């Protein structure tokens with residue numbers, strides 16, 4: 310399944326692994342001044358307070374985002390680096406979050422591979438020419454990221470310049486192989502993933518060929534994002550929860566593992582995100598990632614007990630809690646923090662993205678509440 314020759318090429322461009330990667334691998338403590346708390350938590354270093362950022366922290370719930378969207382389509386915003394940079398910074402200006410995530414989407418890379426992508430207002434993404442045959446798989450190209458996805462790389466460069474001095478790290482991201490393959494095969498959102506699962510079950514050779522090509526794209530795209538300035542990466546396997554553990558293990562895990570390993574080799578922490586995978590969370594960890602992002606369908610402390618000792622977890626508030634009244638939201642946020650119980654290696658986040666209609670004031674209060682939450686437990690902070 311591995312693509313050894315191009316993997317070697319990708320790896321050879323990854324010699325930027327930093328000193329702190331080596332140090333943390335040895336279990337050494339990095340001086341606080343040298344690393345912002347989001348990255349410290351990724352490496353399970355001590356922190357002064359729990360780092361927090363929110364998936365989809367830029368989006369329609371913000372008035373300043375909606376204002377731009379009156380003038381530009383989502384794809385225009387993604388493909389215009391100055392606009393993508395501006396939108397990335399909107400939540401940074403509004404809230405005290407500990408990380409920025411580049412404004413982009415998981416689907417433009419499929420467009421770069423040869424699929425025709427459209428975002429239909431109110432309905433979501435649509436691919437006009439979904440994969441239907443072995444020859445469609447062969448026709449997919451593995452794009453040169455600078456040539457075909459240069460807009461996001463340029464947006465990363467611009468945003469890093471804007472964030473310089475704030476001490477806020479910038480995340481890059483990609484869809485994970487399964488979720489991207491499912492979009493390519495279904496052509497959009499799906500309930501039963503019929504095309505995807507039928508290809509997987511009936512034509513495993515074609516399936517693996519498709520997954521290998523998509524993984525090649527992901528690996529080169531992730532490395533290019535790190536070279537452009539991304540300081541951490543997140544892989545979104547939003548739909549992995551549709552699979553049985555055995556099918557995940559056979560048809561997905563080897564490809565996800567390769568994507569994670571090549572991303573990690575670029576020298577930054579990689580976050581492995583999925584939803585609905587709590588029945589077989591151990592397999593998500595087996596596939597890789599320095600940080601495992603979990604949803605609200607499992608308690609954080611239970612996930613910690615199930616995963617390897619010393620695991621770093623991100624999560625796991627239900628995004629709908631952000632639309633409740635403050636006392637109800639505060640209670641849910643407290644439950645998450647109490648389960649984390651001051652362990653090293655917790656990044657507070659939602660279990661999935663912020664929903665449209667979320668009150669901005671709740672987001673602000675949540676972020677401030679997480680930071681203020683009894684920092685006494687962080688007694689070993691230098």
Ligand code: CP3
Nearest residue numbers: 364365366367368383410412413414415433434545547662
């Ligand atoms: O988190 C961020 O602030 C960064 C930006 C980001 C977007 N999409 C912007 C976006 C990220 C990280 C994504 C990832 C993404 N995109 C995923 C994985 C995470 C997840 O939610 O499971 C998926 C599955 C997609 C595909 C996608 N993009 C869908 C299904 C939709 C439509 C649904 C919706 O929310 O409208 C999009 C559009 C999209 N991508 C929006 C944003 C802010 C809404 C666009 C709008 O302005 O109309």
